[in-house]
Amino acid sequence: AQSVSQHNHHVILSEAASLELGCNYSYGGTVNLFWYVQYPGQHLQLLLKYFSGDPLVKGIKGFEAEFIKSKFSFNLRKPSVQWSDTAEYFCAVTGEYNFNKFYFGSGTKLNVKP
Amino acid sequence: DGGITQSPKYLFRKEGQNVTLSCEQNLNHDAMYWYRQDPGQGLRLIYYSQIVNDFQKGDIAEGYSVSREKKESFPLTVTSAQKNPTAFYLCASRRLAGSSYNEQFFGPGTRLTVL
Numbered sequence: 246a247q248s249v250s251q252h253n254h255h256v257i258l259s260e261a262a263s264l265e266l267g268c269n270y271s272y273g274g275t276v277n278l279f280w281y282v283q284y285p286g287q288h289l290q291l292l293l294k295y296f297s298g299d300p301l302v303k304g305i306k307g308f309e310a311e312f313i314k315s316k317f318s319f320n321l322r323k324p325s326v327q328w329s330d331t332a333e334y335f336c337a338v339t340g341e342y343n344f345n346k347f348y349f350g351s352g353t354k355l356n357v358k359p
Numbered sequence: 360d361g362g363i364t365q366s367p368k369y370l371f372r373k374e375g376q377n378v379t380l381s382c383e384q385n386l387n388h389d390a391m392y393w394y395r396q397d398p399g400q401g402l403r404l405i406y407y408s409q410i411v412n413d414f415q416k417g418d419i420a421e422g423y424s425v426s427r428e429k430k431e432s433f434p435l436t437v438t439s440a441q442k443n444p445t446a447f448y449l450c451a452s453r454r455l456a457g458s459s460y461n462e463q464f465f466g467p468g469t470r471l472t473v474l
Contacts, residue, residue: 246418254399277460289449289465296460335401345390345409345455346417347463349402 247272247340251350258326259358266321266353268310268336277344278319279337280310283352289335295319306330328359362386363466365450370471372444380435380469382450389455391433392463395419396447405448408433409455437471444473 248271258264270276280292293304300312310321319336334353340346363384372378384391390409394402394417404417408427422441427433433452437444447470451463 249401251401279462281465288467289451291462294460294462337402339460344460345453346404346407347392348404349394351399351401 247276247338247346247348249336249338249348249350251334251336251353253353254351255354255356257356257358260328261325262357264321264323264326264330264355266334266336266355268319268321268350269317270319270336270338270348271317272338272340274342277339278310278312279347280304280308280319280321281335281337281349282332283335284332292321292334326355326357328357331355331357363450363452363464365448365466365469367469368467370469372471372473374473375439377436377438378444378471380437380448380450380471382433382435382466384431384433384450384452384464384466386452386454386464387430388452388464389430390453391427392451392453393417393423393425393433393435394449394451396449396468402449405435444471446471 250269278295281289283289293302295302295312303309336350337347366381392407393405403419406425408414424436449468450466453463454461
């Protein structure tokens with residue numbers, strides 16, 4: 246079965262620092278990739294998604310992610326974080342042969358110090 | 360105001376009791392999902408349904424049951440057979456028509472505590 250790894254469990258940054266959160270998946274065929282964010286006390290919401298085309302995807306709030314097929318990776322980046330980016334971030338990948346099934350990583354908690 | 364509602368927000372039950380968590384969506388989405396979120400483990404799929412009266416097991420279906428009698432509703436029952444039911448439960452829905460890469464929309468969750 247598909248599996249998703251997020252190696253950074255807890256990241257602490259100061260405001261204006263750059264962010265990169267890692268996401269690796271196991272199945273190398275055609276997949277759809279997503280990053281979700283869960284702000285404290287709020288619903289999970291979509292940051293960005295990739296399905297085909299340009300491997301550099303731009304999302305909301307200045308986030309972007311790069312799909313590198315050869316590395317089975319879909320890392321999330323932001324050039325300059327703000328205190329309001331404090332949240333938990335989840336990478337999700339569709340299953341092999343089944344685009345209706347989603348696999349989530351364990352999440353990365355980001356704390357941004359003002 | 361379209362969205363997904365889950366009720367209640369907090370639920371307490373005694374060990375050995377079955378409990379049903381509600382999930383309703385008014386987004387006219389075809390597919391609905393139930394996840395369990397535990398600290399450090401991310402979201403794990405319990406069940407999902409792509410159409411009324413049909414559903415599939417996810418990766419951790421043991422001790423849970425679902426029904427999909429209406430398109431907008433997908434209740435989850437946590438049975439007494441579930442060994443460790445205390446968790447945060449998230450419901451999601453997704454439009455199937457149009458593309459394979461439509462994202463999921465999530466509800467606010469129900470925190471279940473079994474005493």
